[in-house]
Amino acid sequence: MTDSITISVDAMGGDNAPRAVIHGAHMALKERKNTRFIFHGIAGAIEPLLEEFPALKPVSQIRHCETVIAMDEKPSQALRKGKGTSSMWMAIEAVKNREADVAISGGNTGALMAMATFCLRPMDGISRPGIAAIWPTQRSDIIVLDMGATIGADxxxxxxxxxxxSALARSLFDSDSPSVGLLNVGTEEVKGLESIKEAGRILSQASGSGFTYHGFVEGDDIGKGTVDVVVTEGFVGNIALKTAEGTARQVSSYLRSALKANLMSRIGALFAASALNALRRKMDPRTVNGGVFMGLNGIVIKSHGGTDEIGYKSALGLAYEMARSRLIDKVGDTMQRFPIHKAGSQEPSDTEANSA
Structure with a gap:
């Protein structure tokens, strides 16, 4: 890794692209001066924005491509249409060619996973890649995966x-042996699907190989921060993520309504403004925006498609930290410690790469 970090960006990915993307990059550059950007997309749409943010221009390249992947395209269709030509593919390919340290896109999640898997390929010993989210809890941030890359998991x-x-937790949290829990319908060993119970037996035997196996955890343990890493399959993980985001917005809405209910509430809100703003920032999904595609021979970050420049700045910051901390090296080290041989890689299908 050089002194600077180069981020390869799908400038056309997301509902508010390319403006939110370029504005977010400008904000990210203010915090991390040694960042460089390669923007892939329609040059005519990107160039005026770089003129608008002149500090960004000297550290940026534009690589023109006309093909843009729509948010509603199926992964297989997107792969046929965009392989080798789209802004999404080109962003990933820059990582494969070692022109960039990490790729990021706010586009179609299923298409991004399919392209990333075909372009970068799964790491040796990893059967299917997964999407990991950084999750704020009562204790501290934790890792939850899979967030929807694979529906169903053995x-x-x-x-x-x-x-x-656990490799991501070691990278983010500077922990030699992060705690890992399997999400289940109860903490008792006799509960749950057979695939979960069998995974628990394997992890229990391997505890100490770069992680500490805690056992089964339940849904409320996510918010408590009971463990550093919560493991589940993509269907459950994606529902948990969307439920948490919706609950955060619901509570924020209740709080705003309560603070405007009467004159005394408004006066109290003025005195508590600092604490309330801190709470609002903590509950805002944009502040922890960014899912990490795990298990590939390269780092790919998925930004929320509907985010604004603040959320995109957050995702770019995550991308920077993943590259700086040598995430891929930490994954390889954790796998070398693990005593059990893994199955070979497989190619993704439409049902495995559903949009999160």
Missing amino acids: SQQLVDYAILG
């Missing part, structure tokens, strides 16, 4: 996610 894939999640 015991071996759950074990893979535990390895990948």
Whole structure:
């Protein structure tokens, strides 16, 4: 890794692209001066924005491509249409060619996972890649995966996610042996699907190989921060993520209504403004925007498609930290510690790469 970090950006990915993307990059550059950007997309749309943010221009390249992947395209269709030509593919390919340290896109999640898997390929020993989210809790931030890359997972894939999640936790939290829990309907060993129970047996035997296996955890343990890494399959993980985001917005709405209810509430809100603003920032999904595609031979970050420049700045910051901390090296180290051989890689299908 050089002194600077180069981020390859799908400038056309997301509902508010390319403006939110370029504005977010401008904000990210203020915090991390040694960042460089390669923007992939329609040059005629990107160039005026770089003129608008002149500090960004000297550290940026534009690579023109006409093909843009729509948010509603199926992964297989997007792959046929955009392989080698789209802004999404080109952003990922820059990582493969070692022109960039990390790629980021706010576009179609399923298409991004399919392209990233075909372009970068899964790491040796990882059967399917997963999407990891950084999740704020009562204790501290934790890792939760999979967030929707694969619908359904067998015991071996759950074990893979535990390895990948613990490597990410080591990278982010500077922990030699992060705690790992399997999300289940109860903490008792007799409960749950057979795939979860079998994964638990494997992880229990391997505890100490770069992570500490805690056991089964329940849904409320996510918010408590009971463990550093919560492992689940993509269907459940994606529902949990969207439920948490919706609950955060619901509570924020209740809070705003309560503070405007009467004159005394408004006066109290003035005195508590600092604490309330801190709470609002903590509950805002944009402040922890960014999912990490784990298990590939390269780092890819998925930004929320509907985010604004603040959220995109957050995702770019995550991309920078993942590259700076040598995430791929930490995954390889964790896999070398793990005593059980993994299955070979497989190619993704439409059902495995659903949009999150």
